[in-house]
Amino acid sequence: MTETILVRAATLVDGTSTDILVRDGHIAELGRAIFASADRLIDGAGLIALPGLVDLHTHLREPGFEQSETVLSGSRAAAIGGFTAVHAMANTSPVADTAGVVEQVMSLGDRHGYVTVRPIGAVTRGLEGQQLSEIGAMANSRARVRVFSDDGKCVSDPLLMRRALEYVKTFGGVIAQHAQEPRLTEGAQMNEGTLSGELGLAGWPAVAEEAIIARDVLLAQHVGARLHVCHLSTAGSVEVVRWAKARGIDVTAEVTPHHLLLTEQLVASYDSRYKVNPPLRRDEDVRAVREGLADGTIDIVATDHAPHPVEAKDCEWEAAAFGMVGLESALSVVQASVVDTGLLDWADVARVLSRTPAAIGQLEGYERGIAVGAPASFTLYDPSVSRIFETTQLRGKGLNSPYLSTSLPGRVVTTVHHGYATVLDGELVEAEAVAAAARAFDQAGARNG
């Protein structure tokens, strides 16, 4: 038996107020004053109902780096952030470059049940940039991998990138490129500019990102393939993607929440929580990526959630690991950077954090958002509150958030995934209950299917 949930008087992204009746994992009914019995009644007054958020760029670290994150801890971080699906990057150990690893990651996600875990397959074997990984085997596996990425590393060899773009066409997939020219970024520590010169930190120049994106969009055009650009971070990159889209090239792009909100000025403290790859950029870059997101040049927001153990950050800048956790804070940071500034409305948020990332990842069930008959994956969000963000609000293993002790707007109150609650009253539903609900959902699906 699956749970019946009735949400009273939530606000949809178009501004209308509605009740939401969830039954058998689906949205059974929408409308005012729905008359139905329910196992669980939720007061939605003052809350925005967003379709379940979908992250196209998450590092779950399992297998291999379980001290940083596991599929379970990362899934919990995702759920508390309003996510119902994450795409798990391939840089695990072993690397997700075989059908076995991607099936394992997916089934761990299914078993824990907080979110749908969609594995991303490596483009090259061992992320080594030498030869293609078993892309076909991963695409045809039970995990049905459609997104391939060497994230963390760039597929810098132009011929290999060309072949990868062509080969994934065969399986209807997409290459998600981490755009970083390796020779131009050897030893790079922060954005290259006046500040890096003053701080004596080796620079990561914008051109190292822009040159790869320019090359890749031309390659994608030449071979007629689809390209996705990971965590675009510079004003120049926005211009290149805008130019490519104007030419009809099949490219999509993502920006992270931190590149929408934070600038390189934070690095002047040498506080390694601000060390991330690609690095935090200038004010004008932040403005450009916000505008690019608003005008559709940038298609989606993706977190690049990158948990690390404490010791990987508790050290001098150059020794510290790159990366920030982002799942728990993503929606609040998007609100602060582009909603409260008037660039995006909540319908846009639903598009850039749910519908479009699901479309790029070919994840079904998110096409219509919150609609009768659609799978019941949504989040109830209170945009009116503001909170001091602290480690107590993190649910993954990583504490490396750049927002600690700062004020962020909004709070996820409830998350519903596959028709059962994963977050209630702003707190995670316990793991056993979620896993049991996930099993019930699977069995019902097996019966119905």
Add this chain to the structure above:
Amino acid sequence: MKHLLSTRDLSREEAITILDVAEDMAEVADREVRKLPALRGRTVVNLFFEDSTRTRISFEAAAKRLSADVINFSAKGSSVSKGESLKDTAQTLAAIGADAVVIRHGSSGAPRVLADSGWIDAPVINAGDGTHEHPTQALLDAFTMRRRLHGAGSRGRDLDGVTVTIVGDILHSRVARSNAWLLTALGASVTFVAPATLLPIGIENWPVTVLYDLDRALAQRPDVVMMLRIQGERMHAAYFPSAREYSRLWGLDDARLAMLAADTMVMHPGPMNRGLEISAGAADSPRSTVLEQVANGVSIRMAVLYLTLSGEGGKQ
């Protein structure tokens, strides 16, 4: 002064205070007993993650002349490799009871991280961090200039109107950075001379003039020419084609030395590559302040240890 992490945050007044205290310290060197009891019973740790015998013995001499106890901690191999982490080292020093930490580290910002971390509560003195800053070097350079210009009447003076040309690998030089901030705060005009490959991106936003041509820079008759050490291996990373070409275009050779006024100061932070960035003739000429810089380094470091450890010198 709680810490000395950079010259960037030193005001003109604070800098002059340090230089004036260093004048007092220099007088100690002329006494029969070259020792003050100021820091008796205090423990200064020289924490060196990078080899630098010159800087370490200068700090050691400074601490000993102030009667402090000195511990030399050579933490070779930074935490990037298998060595002990900065955090563990700092906590160890705190447990030992270090009253001040003089840190040399290959990673830019490490002294700042140490000062902000809470791992240790002692004053932190930056003895050179990566390619960031080397504040006591800049202070001793300014002290040396002031003494050459004003002699016994140096106290209270700044460097207003003094022209300083710094030549060489600006990109990788912590000495150039610290001098740029300190000398301009004291009123001097600073010119950097280097090939474009050895200048940081964004240099146009620094309070300095930039020239590529050394001969043009020297034709402007600067009061001070400071030559920076060039590392020969830079040519492997394509910063310049060969040591010979570098030396020909940016080295202070005898012909260029002859162009300088008789009272132009020729400075070098050491160690020198004679024959590469500076000729033996230039290094040994009466214009050269190289040995004065070494002697003055002890006075400056005495002043900095005294000001940070005695709690005098006012604000943090």
